[in-house]
Amino acid sequence: MASTITTVITEDRAAQTTDSAASATSAAAGGSTFSLPLYGSPGQPTPAERGQGPFESYPYSELLPKVFPKAHDIGEPLEDFVHIDPGMRALSHPDPRKFLKNATKLENFCPTIGTEVEGVNLAKLAPEERDELALEVARRKVMVFRGQHDFFEAGGEFWKEFGSYFGRLHVHPTGGHPEDLPEIHMIYRDENTVYYDTENITRGMWHTDMSHERQPPGLTAFFLFAHPESGGDTFFTSGVEALKRLSPGFVEYLKTLRQIQSAVDPIQVTRNGTRTRNIRRPCVTTIHPLVRRHPVTGEESLFLNPEATKGIVGYKKQESDLILNFLYDHIAGGLEGQMRVKWAPKTVVLWDNRVTMHSALFDFAGSPERRHGARITPQAERPIPALDGIQLD
């Protein structure tokens, strides 16, 4: 039986999307007569606005992560520095949320985490407004700023200046970067990258960035130059909420614990032949508290990273695994503290890595669309144990 597909095509991009959706649905439906919804409706970003189109004319090709440090250029470990959090200064402002006064949209994703903002130009904030931003991001954990045309236009030097207001800029130990911009961490995927993971059921991975460093990042900015029409969202969860959901007695116990963290050793991995990456500086091993206190808000947060946490100090492997796996499950399953960001052009997301975890989502495997973005990663203080007197060195 011949199938009949009814579509209403008003624009080229609608035609593209609807045609492929139509043939897929037609095959699945086995030939019934039905109407398809029209995707790419007016007001939605065009493929060009989403950074799609032929690679030759991709406007952000200069910002691809193409320069890797050479393997023999292993430098010095990062030195400790004194971090004064800008959010501290905003605590004494008469209205610490004044920088949001012109917002045309100010909407919380949910009570525990995340605020979406429109009408506030991040590129034009005065210093005292940046202080307020730092405080508000710490309070809300994640803030999503839409319509940041100036921020995108301003480019690398501005991104560095913006980031360094909030802390010393972290340079990724192994990441590629555009020429002269080692401080801006770039992520890139396209159809030539293999996304499907044949060994794991998900490629999602809750983590907090660069937490193996002695002074891991605080306020962090992330923005995409190119993103698929749908898919590739970023998930966030609040470490504060995760802790609040546990019993007081258990929390008191967790506060006594310390963890060992270290980054994946890229040299070792290369020798094993499983991953080829160059490295900028020696791998560090760090001791962090399992529960840390935010220096500005005073909030206590679970602080863990399955990518880097190697174990609990002083515990045997099985004991350590028992506690850590319970906590990882708790973090993954704690929906009350979670949100997801759907990307749109000119969106800048800021999160506080001290009190959150996040995960990219690779649900667009097989799509011909690219996903390309940048992270600015200012480092903050050495994690403050929630329990006084915990020895870290």
Ligand SMILES: O=C(O)CCC(=O)C(=O)O
């Ligand atoms: O790609 C994403 O959505 C998040 C990437 C990420 O984890 C990061 O840049 O820290």
Ligand SMILES: [Fe+2]
């Ligand atoms: Fe990350």
